[in-house]
Ligand SMILES: *[C@@H]1O[C@H](CO)[C@@H](O)[C@H](O)[C@H]1NC(C)=O
Protein backbone atom coordinates (compact mmCIF):
# COMPACT_ATOMS: atom_id res chain seq x y z
CA UNK A 1 0.00 0.00 0.00
CA UNK A 2 1.27 3.44 -0.77
CA UNK A 3 1.47 5.79 2.14
CA UNK A 4 -1.21 7.98 0.62
CA UNK A 5 -3.83 5.30 1.15
CA UNK A 6 -3.29 5.36 4.93
CA UNK A 7 -5.78 7.32 6.95
CA UNK A 8 -4.83 9.96 9.45
CA UNK A 9 -8.05 10.64 11.30
CA UNK A 10 -8.26 13.49 13.81
CA UNK A 11 -11.04 14.26 16.24
CA UNK A 12 -12.04 17.91 16.50
CA UNK A 13 -13.76 18.85 19.77
CA UNK A 14 -16.43 21.53 19.78
CA UNK A 15 -15.36 22.83 23.20
CA UNK A 16 -11.63 23.42 22.54
CA UNK A 17 -12.46 26.93 21.29
CA UNK A 18 -13.48 27.75 24.87
CA UNK A 19 -9.94 27.32 26.20
CA UNK A 20 -8.04 30.44 27.10
CA UNK A 21 -5.24 32.23 25.29
CA UNK A 22 -2.87 30.17 23.17
CA UNK A 23 -4.80 26.97 23.92
CA UNK A 24 -7.96 28.17 22.15
CA UNK A 25 -8.47 25.95 19.11
CA UNK A 26 -10.65 26.89 16.13
CA UNK A 27 -11.08 25.32 12.67
CA UNK A 28 -8.56 27.79 11.23
CA UNK A 29 -5.86 26.18 13.40
CA UNK A 30 -6.11 22.89 11.52
CA UNK A 31 -3.25 21.99 9.18
CA UNK A 32 -5.14 20.02 6.51
CA UNK A 33 -1.93 18.68 5.00
CA UNK A 34 -1.46 16.56 8.13
CA UNK A 35 -4.75 14.65 8.11
CA UNK A 36 -7.15 12.81 5.81
CA UNK A 37 -10.32 12.76 7.95
CA UNK A 38 -11.64 15.22 10.53
CA UNK A 39 -14.31 13.95 12.91
CA UNK A 40 -16.32 16.67 14.59
CA UNK A 41 -17.41 15.76 18.10
CA UNK A 42 -20.03 15.63 19.36
CA UNK A 43 -23.61 15.65 18.18
CA UNK A 44 -26.28 13.88 20.21
CA UNK A 45 -29.28 11.61 19.90
CA UNK A 46 -32.49 13.33 20.89
CA UNK A 47 -36.19 12.93 20.26
CA UNK A 48 -39.17 15.13 19.61
CA UNK A 49 -42.76 14.51 18.59
CA UNK A 50 -41.67 13.22 15.20
CA UNK A 51 -39.31 10.65 16.69
CA UNK A 52 -35.57 10.23 17.21
CA UNK A 53 -33.36 12.91 15.73
CA UNK A 54 -29.73 13.93 15.47
CA UNK A 55 -28.95 17.29 17.06
CA UNK A 56 -25.94 19.52 17.56
CA UNK A 57 -24.72 20.25 21.07
CA UNK A 58 -23.37 23.77 20.84
CA UNK A 59 -24.46 27.17 19.74
CA UNK A 60 -21.31 27.51 17.64
CA UNK A 61 -21.66 24.22 15.74
CA UNK A 62 -23.15 25.61 12.53
CA UNK A 63 -20.47 28.25 12.16
CA UNK A 64 -17.71 25.72 12.76
CA UNK A 65 -19.23 23.21 10.33
CA UNK A 66 -19.10 25.77 7.57
CA UNK A 67 -15.54 26.79 8.42
CA UNK A 68 -14.52 23.15 8.21
CA UNK A 69 -16.33 22.69 4.91
CA UNK A 70 -14.50 25.69 3.48
CA UNK A 71 -11.16 23.91 4.08
CA UNK A 72 -12.23 21.52 1.33
CA UNK A 73 -11.97 24.26 -1.29
CA UNK A 74 -8.22 23.79 -1.14
CA UNK A 75 -8.18 20.18 0.10
CA UNK A 76 -10.99 18.45 -1.80
CA UNK A 77 -9.90 14.98 -0.68
CA UNK A 78 -10.30 15.80 2.99
CA UNK A 79 -13.27 13.97 4.56
CA UNK A 80 -15.45 15.51 7.25
CA UNK A 81 -17.41 13.27 9.58
CA UNK A 82 -19.74 14.07 12.44
CA UNK A 83 -19.54 11.97 15.61
CA UNK A 84 -22.60 11.26 17.73
CA UNK A 85 -22.29 10.32 21.38
CA UNK A 86 -19.15 10.40 23.50
CA UNK A 87 -18.63 9.54 27.14
CA UNK A 88 -20.78 12.30 28.62
CA UNK A 89 -23.66 11.61 26.23
CA UNK A 90 -24.45 8.47 28.16
CA UNK A 91 -26.32 5.50 26.77
CA UNK A 92 -30.04 6.02 27.50
CA UNK A 93 -30.92 7.66 24.17
CA UNK A 94 -28.85 5.13 22.22
CA UNK A 95 -30.54 2.23 24.02
CA UNK A 96 -33.99 3.47 23.16
CA UNK A 97 -33.25 4.65 19.64
CA UNK A 98 -31.51 1.42 18.60
CA UNK A 99 -34.14 -0.89 20.11
CA UNK A 100 -36.40 -1.23 17.06
CA UNK A 101 -36.16 -0.97 13.29
CA UNK A 102 -38.70 1.87 13.31
CA UNK A 103 -36.84 4.04 15.83
CA UNK A 104 -33.52 3.36 14.13
CA UNK A 105 -35.04 4.43 10.83
CA UNK A 106 -36.27 7.72 12.34
CA UNK A 107 -32.82 8.53 13.62
CA UNK A 108 -31.01 7.53 10.44
CA UNK A 109 -33.36 9.62 8.30
CA UNK A 110 -32.75 12.66 10.50
CA UNK A 111 -29.01 11.99 10.41
CA UNK A 112 -28.81 11.83 6.64
CA UNK A 113 -30.68 15.10 6.31
CA UNK A 114 -28.43 16.73 8.93
CA UNK A 115 -25.22 15.53 7.27
CA UNK A 116 -26.33 16.64 3.81
CA UNK A 117 -27.46 20.02 5.16
CA UNK A 118 -24.05 20.72 6.67
CA UNK A 119 -22.26 19.19 3.64
CA UNK A 120 -20.33 16.59 5.61
CA UNK A 121 -19.03 13.32 4.15
CA UNK A 122 -19.82 10.83 6.86
CA UNK A 123 -20.89 9.76 10.31
CA UNK A 124 -19.17 8.23 13.34
CA UNK A 125 -21.08 6.33 16.05
CA UNK A 126 -19.55 6.90 19.45
CA UNK A 127 -21.82 4.88 21.74
CA UNK A 128 -19.85 4.20 24.91
CA UNK A 129 -20.61 1.34 25.12
CA UNK A 130 -23.26 -0.98 23.70
CA UNK A 131 -23.85 -4.13 25.72
CA UNK A 132 -22.17 -2.63 28.75
CA UNK A 133 -24.41 -2.75 31.81
CA UNK A 134 -21.98 -0.70 33.87
CA UNK A 135 -22.58 2.11 31.43
CA UNK A 136 -26.33 1.55 31.36
CA UNK A 137 -26.60 -0.44 28.14
CA UNK A 138 -28.18 -3.88 28.74
CA UNK A 139 -26.81 -7.01 27.01
CA UNK A 140 -29.29 -6.97 24.11
CA UNK A 141 -27.92 -3.61 22.98
CA UNK A 142 -24.93 -5.48 21.56
CA UNK A 143 -27.28 -6.86 18.90
CA UNK A 144 -29.09 -3.54 18.53
CA UNK A 145 -25.81 -1.75 17.88
CA UNK A 146 -24.92 -4.19 15.09
CA UNK A 147 -28.40 -3.69 13.61
CA UNK A 148 -28.03 0.07 13.86
CA UNK A 149 -24.75 -0.10 11.94
CA UNK A 150 -26.29 -2.37 9.29
CA UNK A 151 -29.38 -0.21 8.88
CA UNK A 152 -27.30 2.93 8.66
CA UNK A 153 -25.10 1.48 5.94
CA UNK A 154 -28.11 0.34 3.88
CA UNK A 155 -29.77 3.71 4.23
CA UNK A 156 -26.56 5.50 3.22
CA UNK A 157 -26.37 3.33 0.12
CA UNK A 158 -30.00 3.96 -0.79
CA UNK A 159 -29.60 7.67 -0.30
CA UNK A 160 -26.51 7.75 -2.54
CA UNK A 161 -28.50 6.12 -5.33
CA UNK A 162 -31.31 8.62 -5.20
CA UNK A 163 -29.24 11.74 -4.51
CA UNK A 164 -26.45 10.88 -6.92
CA UNK A 165 -23.95 12.07 -4.30
CA UNK A 166 -21.03 9.97 -3.03
CA UNK A 167 -22.21 7.56 -0.32
CA UNK A 168 -21.83 8.89 3.22
CA UNK A 169 -18.98 7.25 5.10
CA UNK A 170 -19.80 5.17 8.18
CA UNK A 171 -17.40 4.63 11.07
CA UNK A 172 -17.59 3.79 14.76
CA UNK A 173 -15.37 4.65 17.70
CA UNK A 174 -14.99 1.39 19.59
CA UNK A 175 -13.58 0.16 22.89
CA UNK A 176 -10.22 -1.55 23.16
CA UNK A 177 -10.62 -3.59 26.34
CA UNK A 178 -11.32 -7.29 25.88
CA UNK A 179 -14.36 -7.24 28.16
CA UNK A 180 -15.90 -4.23 26.42
CA UNK A 181 -15.28 -5.80 23.00
CA UNK A 182 -16.86 -9.11 23.96
CA UNK A 183 -19.91 -7.54 25.53
CA UNK A 184 -20.44 -4.77 22.99
CA UNK A 185 -19.57 -5.72 19.44
CA UNK A 186 -20.73 -8.33 16.99
CA UNK A 187 -17.48 -7.82 15.15
CA UNK A 188 -18.20 -9.83 12.00
CA UNK A 189 -21.49 -8.04 11.38
CA UNK A 190 -20.05 -4.62 12.09
CA UNK A 191 -17.03 -5.31 9.90
CA UNK A 192 -19.24 -5.77 6.84
CA UNK A 193 -20.96 -2.41 7.22
CA UNK A 194 -18.40 0.10 8.47
CA UNK A 195 -15.80 1.82 6.35
CA UNK A 196 -13.47 1.63 9.34
CA UNK A 197 -13.42 1.60 13.14
CA UNK A 198 -11.65 4.13 15.32
CA UNK A 199 -10.08 1.97 17.99
CA UNK A 200 -9.93 3.91 21.25
CA UNK A 201 -6.65 2.37 22.34
CA UNK A 202 -6.01 4.54 25.38
CA UNK A 203 -7.21 5.02 28.95
CA UNK A 204 -6.02 1.49 29.71
CA UNK A 205 -4.88 2.75 33.10
CA UNK A 206 -5.83 5.71 35.24
CA UNK A 207 -6.21 7.13 38.70
CA UNK A 208 -9.24 4.89 39.37
CA UNK A 209 -6.57 2.24 40.04
CA UNK A 210 -4.17 2.10 43.04
CA UNK A 211 -0.88 2.46 41.22
CA UNK A 212 0.69 4.33 38.34
CA UNK A 213 0.29 2.76 34.92
CA UNK A 214 0.71 4.00 31.38
CA UNK A 215 -2.66 4.58 29.74
CA UNK A 216 -1.58 3.97 26.15
CA UNK A 217 1.41 1.62 26.09
CA UNK A 218 2.11 0.08 22.70
CA UNK A 219 3.19 -3.29 24.13
CA UNK A 220 2.90 -5.11 27.44
CA UNK A 221 5.68 -5.31 30.03
CA UNK A 222 7.20 -8.55 31.28
CA UNK A 223 6.68 -7.65 34.93
CA UNK A 224 3.05 -6.57 34.64
CA UNK A 225 0.36 -8.47 36.54
CA UNK A 226 -1.22 -11.05 34.18
CA UNK A 227 -4.52 -9.15 34.17
CA UNK A 228 -2.73 -6.12 32.73
CA UNK A 229 -1.03 -7.90 29.86
CA UNK A 230 -3.86 -7.19 27.41
CA UNK A 231 -4.13 -3.55 28.48
CA UNK A 232 -2.05 -2.15 25.63
CA UNK A 233 -2.51 -1.09 22.04
CA UNK A 234 -0.87 -4.06 20.34
CA UNK A 235 -3.03 -6.51 22.31
CA UNK A 236 -6.17 -4.53 21.45
CA UNK A 237 -5.36 -4.48 17.75
CA UNK A 238 -4.66 -8.22 17.77
CA UNK A 239 -7.86 -8.93 19.62
CA UNK A 240 -9.98 -7.01 17.11
CA UNK A 241 -8.22 -8.84 14.26
CA UNK A 242 -8.84 -12.20 15.93
CA UNK A 243 -12.51 -11.37 16.28
CA UNK A 244 -12.69 -10.81 12.54
CA UNK A 245 -12.12 -7.13 11.87
CA UNK A 246 -9.96 -6.82 8.72
CA UNK A 247 -6.71 -5.02 9.64
CA UNK A 248 -7.21 -2.40 6.96
CA UNK A 249 -10.50 -1.39 8.60
CA UNK A 250 -8.80 -0.84 11.95
CA UNK A 251 -7.66 2.70 12.57
CA UNK A 252 -5.46 2.75 15.67
CA UNK A 253 -6.38 5.51 18.10
CA UNK A 254 -3.62 7.38 19.90
CA UNK A 255 -3.91 10.03 22.59
CA UNK A 256 -2.50 13.53 22.48
CA UNK A 257 -2.99 13.74 26.25
CA UNK A 258 -1.36 12.14 29.25
CA UNK A 259 -3.02 10.44 32.20
CA UNK A 260 -1.76 11.82 35.48
CA UNK A 261 -1.45 10.56 39.04
CA UNK A 262 -0.43 12.07 42.36
CA UNK A 263 2.24 9.82 43.85
CA UNK A 264 1.90 8.60 47.39
CA UNK A 265 5.64 9.01 47.84
CA UNK A 266 7.57 11.02 45.23
CA UNK A 267 10.61 8.85 45.92
CA UNK A 268 8.75 5.81 44.60
CA UNK A 269 7.95 6.74 41.03
CA UNK A 270 8.28 3.85 38.61
CA UNK A 271 5.51 2.06 36.76
CA UNK A 272 3.22 0.48 39.35
CA UNK A 273 4.10 2.98 42.08
CA UNK A 274 1.44 3.60 44.76
CA UNK A 275 -0.69 6.67 44.17
CA UNK A 276 -2.67 9.06 46.33
CA UNK A 277 -5.17 9.88 43.57
CA UNK A 278 -5.63 11.76 40.31
CA UNK A 279 -3.05 14.24 39.10
CA UNK A 280 -3.74 17.96 39.42
CA UNK A 281 -5.61 19.66 36.55
CA UNK A 282 -3.70 21.47 33.83
CA UNK A 283 -3.97 25.26 33.55
CA UNK A 284 -5.87 25.06 30.26
CA UNK A 285 -7.77 21.79 30.23
CA UNK A 286 -8.76 22.14 33.90
CA UNK A 287 -9.54 18.48 34.41
CA UNK A 288 -8.05 16.24 37.11
CA UNK A 289 -6.09 13.16 36.01
CA UNK A 290 -5.24 14.37 32.51
CA UNK A 291 -2.99 16.90 30.79
CA UNK A 292 -2.97 17.92 27.15
CA UNK A 293 0.37 17.37 25.44
CA UNK A 294 0.90 21.12 25.21
CA UNK A 295 0.55 21.30 28.97
CA UNK A 296 3.06 18.51 29.44
CA UNK A 297 5.68 20.16 27.27
CA UNK A 298 5.30 23.21 29.48
CA UNK A 299 6.51 21.20 32.48
CA UNK A 300 10.10 22.38 32.30
CA UNK A 301 11.19 20.63 35.46
CA UNK A 302 9.77 17.21 34.57
CA UNK A 303 12.09 14.24 34.39
CA UNK A 304 11.33 12.14 31.35
CA UNK A 305 11.78 8.39 31.45
CA UNK A 306 11.25 5.85 28.70
CA UNK A 307 9.68 2.44 29.11
CA UNK A 308 11.64 0.18 26.77
CA UNK A 309 8.97 -2.49 26.84
CA UNK A 310 5.87 -0.30 26.65
CA UNK A 311 7.59 1.97 24.06
CA UNK A 312 6.19 5.11 25.62
CA UNK A 313 7.52 7.90 27.86
CA UNK A 314 6.44 8.96 31.29
CA UNK A 315 7.48 11.94 33.35
CA UNK A 316 7.78 12.72 37.00
CA UNK A 317 7.41 16.27 38.22
CA UNK A 318 7.44 16.56 42.01
CA UNK A 319 4.65 14.27 43.15
CA UNK A 320 2.98 14.23 39.72
CA UNK A 321 3.33 11.16 37.48
CA UNK A 322 2.36 11.49 33.82
CA UNK A 323 2.06 8.70 31.26
CA UNK A 324 1.81 10.20 27.77
CA UNK A 325 3.01 10.08 24.18
CA UNK A 326 5.65 12.25 22.57
CA UNK A 327 7.23 12.52 19.11
CA UNK A 328 9.35 9.42 19.67
CA UNK A 329 6.55 7.10 20.75
CA UNK A 330 4.11 8.44 18.16
CA UNK A 331 6.54 7.92 15.32
CA UNK A 332 6.76 4.30 16.44
CA UNK A 333 2.99 3.97 16.65
CA UNK A 334 2.62 5.36 13.13
CA UNK A 335 5.23 2.88 11.97
CA UNK A 336 3.45 0.09 13.86
CA UNK A 337 0.14 0.85 12.10
CA UNK A 338 1.89 0.86 8.73
CA UNK A 339 3.85 -2.36 9.24
CA UNK A 340 0.81 -4.13 10.62
CA UNK A 341 -1.26 -3.23 7.56
CA UNK A 342 -3.81 -1.23 9.53
CA UNK A 343 -6.06 1.34 7.89
CA UNK A 344 -4.21 4.15 9.61
CA UNK A 345 -4.14 6.07 12.84
CA UNK A 346 -6.65 8.21 14.70
CA UNK A 347 -5.94 11.03 17.12
CA UNK A 348 -7.90 12.09 20.20
CA UNK A 349 -7.71 15.02 19.85
CA UNK A 350 -6.04 17.47 17.47
CA UNK A 351 -6.45 20.46 19.80
CA UNK A 352 -4.18 18.86 22.41
CA UNK A 353 -1.07 18.90 20.19
CA UNK A 354 1.23 21.93 20.45
CA UNK A 355 -0.66 23.11 17.38
CA UNK A 356 0.90 26.56 17.17
CA UNK A 357 4.31 25.54 18.44
CA UNK A 358 3.93 28.10 21.22
CA UNK A 359 4.45 25.76 24.14
CA UNK A 360 7.43 23.69 23.04
CA UNK A 361 10.40 24.21 20.76
CA UNK A 362 9.62 21.83 17.90
CA UNK A 363 7.37 24.06 15.83
CA UNK A 364 3.67 23.59 15.14
CA UNK A 365 2.10 20.13 15.40
CA UNK A 366 5.12 18.15 16.63
CA UNK A 367 2.96 15.13 17.53
CA UNK A 368 0.88 15.00 14.38
CA UNK A 369 3.97 15.40 12.20
CA UNK A 370 5.81 12.62 14.06
CA UNK A 371 2.81 10.30 13.82
CA UNK A 372 2.45 10.98 10.11
CA UNK A 373 6.12 10.41 9.37
CA UNK A 374 5.91 7.02 11.07
CA UNK A 375 2.75 6.17 9.17
CA UNK A 376 4.32 7.21 5.88
CA UNK A 377 7.37 5.02 6.60
CA UNK A 378 9.73 7.93 6.96
CA UNK A 379 12.38 7.98 9.67
CA UNK A 380 11.49 4.73 11.34
CA UNK A 381 12.91 4.54 14.83
CA UNK A 382 13.41 1.09 16.25
CA UNK A 383 10.46 -0.20 14.30
CA UNK A 384 10.68 -3.76 15.25
CA UNK A 385 8.33 -6.09 13.42
CA UNK A 386 5.38 -6.20 15.72
CA UNK A 387 4.36 -9.73 14.85
CA UNK A 388 7.45 -11.23 16.40
CA UNK A 389 6.46 -9.62 19.63
CA UNK A 390 2.83 -10.55 19.65
CA UNK A 391 1.87 -13.46 21.78
CA UNK A 392 0.21 -15.74 19.22
CA UNK A 393 -2.36 -17.06 21.65
CA UNK A 394 -5.67 -15.32 22.06
CA UNK A 395 -5.60 -12.98 25.01
CA UNK A 396 -8.05 -14.20 27.63
CA UNK A 397 -10.58 -11.76 28.93
CA UNK A 398 -8.49 -10.02 31.49
CA UNK A 399 -9.95 -6.72 32.24
CA UNK A 400 -12.33 -6.81 35.09
CA UNK A 401 -15.97 -6.09 34.35
CA UNK A 402 -16.91 -2.94 36.14
CA UNK A 403 -13.54 -1.31 35.73
CA UNK A 404 -13.36 1.31 33.05
CA UNK A 405 -10.52 -0.39 31.29
CA UNK A 406 -10.96 2.03 28.46
CA UNK A 407 -13.31 4.71 29.65
CA UNK A 408 -13.57 6.57 26.42
CA UNK A 409 -12.45 8.74 23.73
CA UNK A 410 -14.36 11.54 25.25
CA UNK A 411 -13.77 10.85 28.87
CA UNK A 412 -10.47 12.58 28.56
CA UNK A 413 -11.72 15.97 27.81
CA UNK A 414 -15.44 16.33 27.55
CA UNK A 415 -15.94 17.90 30.89
CA UNK A 416 -18.41 20.71 31.15
CA UNK A 417 -16.47 23.93 30.80
CA UNK A 418 -15.97 25.59 34.16
CA UNK A 419 -18.05 28.71 34.68
CA UNK A 420 -15.01 30.96 34.66
CA UNK A 421 -13.97 29.49 31.36
CA UNK A 422 -17.05 29.80 29.31
CA UNK A 423 -19.44 32.23 27.86
CA UNK A 424 -22.85 30.73 28.40
CA UNK A 425 -24.05 31.16 24.86
CA UNK A 426 -21.12 29.17 23.55
CA UNK A 427 -21.51 26.08 25.55
CA UNK A 428 -25.04 24.90 25.29
CA UNK A 429 -27.48 23.09 23.19
CA UNK A 430 -29.26 24.96 20.55
CA UNK A 431 -32.91 24.18 20.46
CA UNK A 432 -35.71 26.45 19.56
CA UNK A 433 -38.61 27.06 21.85
CA UNK A 434 -41.59 29.31 22.11
CA UNK A 435 -42.72 28.97 25.71
CA UNK A 436 -42.13 32.51 26.99
CA UNK A 437 -43.01 35.69 25.18
CA UNK A 438 -39.98 37.25 23.56
CA UNK A 439 -38.10 39.26 26.22
CA UNK A 440 -35.66 41.05 23.87
CA UNK A 441 -32.15 40.06 22.83
CA UNK A 442 -29.87 38.57 25.47
CA UNK A 443 -29.71 35.76 28.02
CA UNK A 444 -32.61 35.15 30.40
CA UNK A 445 -33.28 32.64 33.17
CA UNK A 446 -35.78 29.88 32.49
CA UNK A 447 -38.46 30.54 35.12
CA UNK A 448 -39.26 26.82 35.32
CA UNK A 449 -35.78 25.38 35.66
CA UNK A 450 -32.71 27.00 37.26
CA UNK A 451 -30.35 24.80 35.23
CA UNK A 452 -31.75 26.27 32.00
CA UNK A 453 -31.85 29.66 30.39
CA UNK A 454 -32.90 31.27 27.14
CA UNK A 455 -30.56 32.79 24.63
CA UNK A 456 -32.55 35.25 22.55
CA UNK A 457 -31.56 36.81 19.26
CA UNK A 458 -33.45 38.18 16.27
CA UNK A 459 -36.79 37.27 17.75
CA UNK A 460 -35.88 33.61 18.32
CA UNK A 461 -35.51 32.09 21.77
CA UNK A 462 -33.14 29.18 22.18
CA UNK A 463 -33.54 27.04 25.28
CA UNK A 464 -30.12 26.26 26.71
CA UNK A 465 -29.04 23.73 29.30
CA UNK A 466 -26.21 24.46 31.75
CA UNK A 467 -23.55 21.76 32.11
CA UNK A 468 -24.18 19.20 34.86
CA UNK A 469 -23.99 20.70 38.36
CA UNK A 470 -24.32 24.31 37.24
CA UNK A 471 -27.23 26.74 37.30
CA UNK A 472 -27.88 29.95 35.39
CA UNK A 473 -26.67 33.06 37.19
CA UNK A 474 -28.87 35.99 36.05
CA UNK A 475 -26.39 38.54 37.42
CA UNK A 476 -23.33 37.38 35.53
CA UNK A 477 -25.42 35.78 32.75
CA UNK A 478 -23.35 32.59 32.79
CA UNK A 479 -23.73 29.09 34.10
CA UNK A 480 -22.29 29.13 37.57
CA UNK A 481 -21.91 27.10 40.72
CA UNK A 482 -25.18 27.11 42.72
CA UNK A 483 -23.51 28.70 45.76
CA UNK A 484 -22.64 31.77 43.67
CA UNK A 485 -26.23 32.42 42.64
CA UNK A 486 -28.34 34.58 44.92
CA UNK A 487 -31.75 33.16 45.63
C1 LIG B 1 -38.29 17.39 15.20
O1 LIG B 1 -36.96 17.65 14.82
C2 LIG B 1 -36.74 17.70 13.42
C3 LIG B 1 -35.26 17.81 13.19
O2 LIG B 1 -34.68 18.85 13.91
C4 LIG B 1 -37.53 18.85 12.84
O3 LIG B 1 -37.32 18.94 11.45
C5 LIG B 1 -39.00 18.66 13.15
O4 LIG B 1 -39.70 19.75 12.72
C6 LIG B 1 -39.20 18.46 14.64
N1 LIG B 1 -40.59 18.07 14.87
C7 LIG B 1 -41.34 18.63 15.81
C8 LIG B 1 -42.73 18.13 15.90
O5 LIG B 1 -40.91 19.51 16.56
Ligand SMILES: *[C@@H]1O[C@H](CO)[C@@H](O)[C@H](O)[C@H]1NC(C)=O
Pocket residue numbers: 269270303304305306316
Ligand atom coordinates in the same frame (compact mmCIF):
# COMPACT_ATOMS: atom_id res chain seq x y z
C1 LIG C 1 13.69 5.55 34.88
O1 LIG C 1 13.50 4.15 34.74
C2 LIG C 1 14.53 3.36 35.28
C3 LIG C 1 14.22 1.93 34.94
O2 LIG C 1 12.95 1.56 35.38
C4 LIG C 1 14.63 3.62 36.78
O3 LIG C 1 15.70 2.87 37.31
C5 LIG C 1 14.84 5.11 37.03
O4 LIG C 1 14.81 5.37 38.40
C6 LIG C 1 13.75 5.91 36.35
N1 LIG C 1 13.98 7.33 36.51
C7 LIG C 1 13.00 8.15 36.83
C8 LIG C 1 13.35 9.58 36.90
O5 LIG C 1 11.88 7.76 37.03
